[in-house]
Every structure is written in C-alpha cells, then in structure tokens.
Amino acid sequence: MRYLASLILACAMLFPSLAMAYDVLVVQSKHDPAYEEVLRGFRAAFRHTERVVVLSDYAEVDVFRIVREERPGLVLALGDSALTAAKKVRQTPVIAVMSLSITNPNVAQPNLTGIGMYIHPENYMDIFRKLKVRRIGVIYNPARSGWYLRQARQPAKQAGVELILREVHNPKETLSKLSGLAGQVDALWMLPDTVAVTRETAEAYFNFSQEQRVPVVSFASAYLGLGAAAVLEIRRIELGRQAGAMAVSLLKSLAGTDEIDYPDKVVIKTNQSVLKNLGFSSGLFEISGNPARN
C-alpha cells in the first residue's frame, strides 16, 4: 500500500512536469517586429521547444515562479523589460539580447549572459580611419558606457584616433558638453548611451554636425535620415543566430557564464548626401553592408 501511494504521488508530480516541459522560456518585453526578427534567428540556430511570454500582454508576470514551476532549460530575454524580469531567476541560465542595460556593471550576475547593443570599437575605428578623422568627440555617461570606452582606448590608439571624452550625468548636460566640443573634434561618435543620447538631445548632435561640419557616426540607421554620416547597425537576425549558438553552447556545457559578447554581424550604412556635403568622398564605404569585424 505504501508503494502504491508513493507511485501515485510520483505520477501526479511527474506528469504535469512532463506536460509543461520545454527547452527555452522566451520572455519578450513587447510585441515588436525587431524582437520577432531576433527570435527567428534564434530559432534557426537552435532547435528547441519554447514558451513565449510577452510582458506587455500582462499586468504583472512572475518569471521566477514560471521558471521554478515549469523548469525550462534556458531563459531568453528580449529587451530591457524582459531582462529586468528575468534577472530574478538565479538558477537557470539567462541569455539577454536587444537590451541596452545588459552591459551595465550592476546588472551582471552569474547566470546572466547575452549579447550587448554596443558594437566592437574596432568596427568604429575602421570607419574613423576611412574618414581620416583624428579627434573623435564622445559624450557618455560613465555608469553606462565607461566600460566600453575603456575597451575602446586600445583600438583607438592603434587606429591613431584621439578620443575627446565628455562625461554627462543627466541628459540636460549633453547640450552644454556638445557646445564645449566646438572646434575641438573632427567627428562625433554617438553611443547607444541612454543618458548621453535621448530623444530631446539627439537633434543636438546633428545640429553640431551641421554647424561644425563634422560627421556623426552613430549606431542605428534611424539616425541616417537626421544627419548621421555613417552608422554601424546590428543585423537582428544574425543577433538571434548568435544568441542561438550561445544557447546551444550553454546547454551543452551546462556551465554558467557571465560574459557579454559583442554582436558578430554588423553592417555599415552611410548617408552619401551628408558625406558629400561634409566634403567626404562618396566611395569611402563601397563595402557598405559587408559584415564588420567582431
């Protein structure tokens, strides 16, 4: 009798787990074509079973409880909100993509890995070399982009580029700092720093570009139309593939890692009109669209 009761209890606990079992819990900040594109790349690189939870569909989602009850092998967080929600999970590996805050030092934790939105500095240095600019002005928030600029020092030195750095601690400082760069730089490097670049201040970069006749090199093609001379843009589907490969590696090794990778595949896009107006040759970036260096 004791054995029968133990068997029934085991079945009751096992069957739901079997019914709900899947490999990856996908936590998505909201419905967005960009996230879907990344997810398609992820699925292409990693054959798996998954459950997708879109946070914007619910008032409140307890990701930790879902992971505890449903025991997925991996959590894929798409976006900053998803990362914030997934950070409560400590035992299951979490891969975060499409998040600007993943590179914050205070976000790091042992089971958290992913791919940041910062592109390897050498890719930018290639652009600066081609533009033949030496003094590069950078507005940044030390808490968000300090680590990145520290990594950029060496490539910059190798490329013969001098980074003129200006720290800002709130967005309102950006304008005055930009004014202070007048006449001191040959180009502006716009980072995906949410303090240095906001919706209200982004225009100032391009006004500066027009007034000082210096090119702005940015991180998203959305800024090309506003006056950026060149951008390095992440290919989202490749970002998903890179995350899928990272998931395969994680599940095979079953070992946690807290490293944040740079995106593998990026493309250079330019605004030929801006380049022409600023006096640059239109043939500088004929290889535009080819994968850049990792």
Added chain:
Amino acid sequence: MQLPASLSGFLASFRFRLLAIFTVVTALATSFFVSLYVISEIRSQRSQAAASLQMLAVNLAERIPLPLFAENRRALSQLAQDTAEISGLYSVTITTRNEKTLVSLRRPNSVPQADLLTATVPVISHPMVTSPEEALTGKRDSAGIKIGQVRLEMDTLQLKENSRRLIMTAALISFVYWIVVSVLCYLALRKVTRSFNALMQGLRTMRTGNFEARIEVENADEPGRAACAVNELGASLLEREAENRRLNEELVRAMRLEVQEEKKQLMAKLIETNRMTSLGLLASSMAHEINNPNASIRLAGQYLARAWKDALPLLVETAGEEGDFVLGGLPFSTARNNIQECCATIDRNTERIAQVVQDLRSYSLGERNLLHPGVNINQVVKAALTIVRSHGKRTDITIGADMNDDVPLITGSQHQLEQVVVNLLMNALQAMPDGKGMIAVRTSHNRDNNEVLVEVCDEGEGIPVELRERLLEPFFSTRIEKGGSGLGLFVANFIITAHNGRLEFDSVHGNGTTVTIHLPTKPPVQTP
C-alpha cells in the same frame, strides 16, 4: 422770390428726382460695399496678425527645443529677445513642461488684456528624432513629445490704428467716388432729360393757349415721340379751335335770327293774348249788356206766348166764324203754328243766349265748370253743330252727322264738351282747301273699353308730320297770321284730359284728318 420758385421747380423736376434717386442709391451702395470691404480688410488684417503671431510662435518654438530642454535661460532669452524685436510684440513667455517660466519678456507699458492678441504654441521635440531604444528596435513615434510652450502676445493698438486709417481712407475714396459719379450722373441726366424739358416747355406754352407753338424733337426716344404726338395734338386742337370758332359764329348768327323770330312770334302772341284779354273784358261787359235786353226779349217772348195762348181760342173762333184770314202774311191756319214755334224759338234762343253769355262770363272770369252726370254726347254734338252752322254759312262745305242712339250717358260738362267739338269742327272747316269738302261727325260706343267716341273727319289738307308733335302746344298755330290763337287744340286737350279722356289724331298729309275724342263712361273723379 424768383430764386426760390426756380429752385422749387428744379426740386420738383424729373431730372432732380432721377438725380436724387441715383445719388442716394450710389451713396448707399458705395457705403455698403466700402463697409464690406473695410470689415473684410479689418478681419483680414486681424487674421493676418494672428497668423503672423502664430507663425512667430511656431518659429520660436521650433528654434528652442534644445535650449528649452537644457533650460538654458541665456540662449532662450536671446532667442526671445530676437523674436520680441518684431514690431508690436508685447510679451514673450517660455515655460517648461512643468509650467516653470524660464523666460518672460514684457514691454514696460501696460496694455489691457482685451487689446492683446495671444498665440500659445507647444514646444515639441523633433518628431523625427528617436531615442536609442527606438533607434535600435526601428520603431518611431512621429508625434514627438511636449517639452514646454511658447506664449506670444501682440499689442493690437497698431492694428487699430491701421484699421482707423483704413476706414478714413476708404471713406475719403468712397466720398470722392460718390461725388464724381454724381457729377457724371448729373451730366448724363441733363443730356437724357433734355427731351423731357423741351416737351414740358412745349406743353407749358400750349397750356397758355398757344397751339401754334411746336416742340423741337431732338431724339426718337420716348419723350421725342411724345413731343411728336403733342405737336400733332396741337395742330389738331388748332384746327378744332378754328372749326369751333366758325361754328360758334354760325350759332350766334342763327340764334340771333331765331331770337328775332321768336321775339316776333312772342310779341304776336302777347298782342293776341292782350287782345283776348280785352275780348274777355269786352265779352264780360257785353254779357251784361246782352243779358238785359235778352231778358227783356225772353220776357216779351214769354209774354207773347202766353198772350198767343190766350188769343188763340179767340182767333180760332173768329176763323171758324169768318173763315181763314191772313195773319202776318200767312193764312191763319199756317201762321197759328208758326207763331207758336216762333215763341218757342224766342224762348229757347234767349235761354241759349243767356247760357252762352253765362258761359262766356264764366270762361272770361275763369270759373270752373262742374261736371254733371247724364250728359248725352249726341246732344253735345247737336249743340255744337248748331253753333257752327250759325257761325257762318259755308255753302260748299257739307257737315254730316251720324249719331248712334245707343251711346250711353256720361258724366261731364255739357258746355265744355260742346266747346271741344266746336273747336274741332272749326279746325276742320279751316282745314278745307278752297272752302270745299265734306265734314263728318260720328258718335259711337266702344263697349270693350267702356268709352264713348266722337269722331270729326274732314277732307282737308291733313297735318304735316313735322307738326304733329306740336299740335297740343299752347299758342301753336299755322294760322297765327290769319287770327288763329293757337289755343284751340290746347284747350280741347285740357278739357278732355279733365274728363279722363284723350284725343287721337289720324292724319295723312293731303288726305284729311280724323280727330277722335275718347271719353270714359265711368264718371271722372272730381277734384275739389
């Protein structure tokens, strides 16, 4: 006095009325359209000012997002100062999204709020600019976000001054336009109404009776055609006036002749009337003179009759004894009856003389003849025949009487009716040509109409048609010159009418005349 009269004439003229109407209409229309223009222009100016102010505010709002976001008061003040230098801008206020005022520039002079135009524009971040998150995900919010607002106020005093200047200019231009149009209108009306004035002048001349004047026809317009018509009318009136003058002269001449003729006839009638009056007086006096001897004759005759009556037996006895003897040239046997008849004749004729004299007196004194019942019309006719026959012997004229014995008695005046029959017989006798012919008198009874008829027929000249209507007029006679009074038929008709009867004439000119007396058998009502 001359000036007000001419002025009042001008004020009442067609030209002035047209001019007044046109100038008033022109003034009203000009005022109306100028008012519309001024109102439209003022609204347009105000609208343009508001649009300009709005445009300034939008322009400023587009220039300040970055300094506003950075709360750079210095840059904002400079931009606001640049904007405030625009003429008429009273104040510039820039506030943050949290209503925190960063810049407030205001002119020192105080202007009432009602005289200010206000434009408030939100300051929106560049809608094309995206945040890093949006840039990385490719999403874009095109609405932008509000980061503050700009409020501009414009002083409308200058606008009011412009409006006042516009009104003055429009009023002056419209007044000059009105004056020019009125003068041109007067000149045009003066030319157009020249025909009217010529027409009126011609009519005034004709009104004074000068129909020989002719209106000068300048144009073939309505007044010109009216002038032609008036000229024709004047010519026609001139001819009519000459014709009237001629007819008037003829009339006066004819009236003069007629008056002379009538005067002559009237004098003849007056003379005749005077003579009749004298005859009446003579008859009245003669009646007195005749009545006395007549009464003596009658008394003598009656005495002779009574004496003959007494002497006759003696004379009969004597004749019986002595044989027939001669008395008065006749044998007694013959004379006895003749004497008796002579006495009766004396008595009857003296009575008649007395009656005639009495009637003559009554007629001359105007006494009324009373109607009596039981009048035999045959007796009346016989008495009239006796008078007419005794009036004069006319051997070539035969008077025949046809008496109907069944004629009923009537009510009337024996002597008046005799007078009527006598008058008719006398007219018949006088109508005979050459004093020859036949006169017939008939009495009869018309039972259908209960009338007694007396017809007097002659074979005379007849009555001309043109004279028949005048037969019963007093003093009308074709024989006035021959002593006719013109009263015979008038009196006869008067008497017969008094008897409720009537006279009828049936005459064919040249074939005689029949006069019929209709008398009713019922007694006429006597008036008191």
